[in-house]
Amino acid sequence: MNETRHNWTKEEILEIYNKPLMELLYDAATIHRNHHDPNTVQVSTLLSIKTGGCPEDCGYCPQAARYHTDVEGNDLMSVQQVKAQALRAKSSGSSRVCMGAAWRNVKDGEEFDQVLEMVRTINKLDMEVCCTLGMITENQAQRLAEAGLYAYNHNLDSSEEYYKEVISTRGYEDRLETIDNVRKTNVTVCSGGIIGMGEKTEDRAGMLVALSTLNPQPESVPINALVAVEGTPLEDQKPVSIWDMVRMVATTRIVMPETQVRLSAGRTEMTREGQAMCFFAGANSIFAGDKLLTTPNPDVNEDMEMFKLLGLNPQKPFIKKMQPETVEAQNSQYQALGEKPKWTRPEHTIERNEEAKQKAKALK
Numbered sequence: 001m002n003e004t005r006h007n008w009t010k011e012e013i014l015e016i017y018n019k020p021l022m023e024l025l026y027d028a029a030t031i032h033r034n035h036h037d038p039n040t041v042q043v044s045t046l047l048s049i050k051t052g053g054c055p056e057d058c059g060y061c062p063q064a065a066r067y068h069t070d071v072e073g074n075d076l077m078s079v080q081q082v083k084a085q086a087l088r089a090k091s092s093g094s095s096r097v098c099m100g101a102a103w104r105n106v107k108d109g110e111e112f113d114q115v116l117e118m119v120r121t122i123n124k125l126d127m128e129v130c131c132t133l134g135m136i137t138e139n140q141a142q143r144l145a146e147a148g149l150y151a152y153n154h155n156l157d158s159s160e161e162y163y164k165e166v167i168s169t170r171g172y173e174d175r176l177e178t179i180d181n182v183r184k185t186n187v188t189v190c191s192g193g194i195i196g197m198g199e200k201t202e203d204r205a206g207m208l209v210a211l212s213t214l215n216p217q218p219e220s221v222p223i224n225a226l227v228a229v230e231g232t233p234l235e236d237q238k239p240v241s242i243w244d245m246v247r248m249v250a251t252t253r254i255v256m257p258e259t260q261v262r263l264s265a266g267r268t269e270m271t272r273e274g275q276a277m278c279f280f281a282g283a284n285s286i287f288a289g290d291k292l293l294t295t296p297n298p299d300v301n302e303d304m305e306m307f308k309l310l311g312l313n314p315q316k317p318f319i320k321k322m323q324p325e326t327v328e329a330q331n332s333q334y335q336a337l338g339e340k341p342k343w344t345r346p347e348h349t350i351e352r353n354e355e356a357k358q359k360a361k362a363l364k
């Protein structure tokens with residue numbers, strides 16, 4: 001077994017990332033086999049429970065209200081709608097449902113209460129429940145934990161330096177604070193990032209430093225390849241090469257041996273051979289379903305065919321950690337506090353974000 005280290009440096013990570021490919025693959029695959037069953041891959045279904053109209057300015061995101069994209073917004077889904085989708089996901093082999101809402105941060109109130117009910121409902125279906133709702137306070141994390149939440153997703157996106165080139169409406173420290181708030185509960189942490197946003201290799205390494213030096217390291221790390229959506233500031237970015245994806249997956253596996261490394265956005269651009277190489281390099285989780293929030297994803301049947309071809313099996317739920325208990329709302333120890341935390345608003349100017357905003361205004 002390789003010891004999990006929390007003191008990786010950018011130089012060390014760059015050295016791994018830039019190794020001759022065969023050596024990198026061999027090292028990553030060896031570590032993968034020491035810590036995981038190489039023929040088991042976790043399947044998560046991502047569900048957009050509240051789409052569009054987001055006040056943030058993430059340069060990659062078609063859900064930001066300020067950009068002009070084809071995304072149609074919708075209000076928060078009902079608990080029954082979410083339950084129906086979760087049952088469908090379960091029957092097609094998913095062990096986890098990840099519910100995403102296009103919010104800057106969670107606000108106590110009816111909508112959050114409804115999300116808590118969704119968490120209770122899915123946990124009772126014996127599926128792992130994950131949420132990605134933006135920034136949360138410790139009390140909100142505790143309430144999610146009581147409802148039976150298994151994981152909270154909050155991506156770091158990139159290195160701290162490059163984050164400022166992509167988002168101006170919140171700071172990296174807010175991200176870390178939310179992860180810290182989740183860590184005060186039993187909920188596991190899912191945090192990763194996106195490659196192909198114009199960052200340097202150093203930024204990819206910088207993001208892996210930020211994630212791997214967390215103690216404990218995140219239980220799951222999604223690696224996304226940017227899906228450049230028309231109307232967003234990053235619409236002209238070139239697709240990520242499969243070699244970059246494989247290097248990123250392999251390096252993530254080496255520096256975070258216990259983590260589930262998830263192939264996330266950008267899979268539609270990857271061949272089966274490319275995905276197989278990523279599984280060999282240590283990826284052991286995918287997002288399933290024909291949509292990833294708002295961007296396209298392979299059809300679940302295609303994924304199951306690929307699993308058959310490669311001899312992969314979907315991971316059963318609660319293999320890595322016990323199923324949390326659900327506490328009913330009336331028995332909750334944690335109540336809404338109506339907090340108004342001061343999340344940062346750096347509001348520096350990112351030229352391409354401004355241009356996309358002006359372009360959208362002109363089209364309205």
Ligand code: SF4
Pocket residue numbers: 054055056057058061062063064101102103104134
């Ligand atoms: S990534 Fe999330 S926070 Fe950023 S604009 Fe999109 S929905 Fe909002």
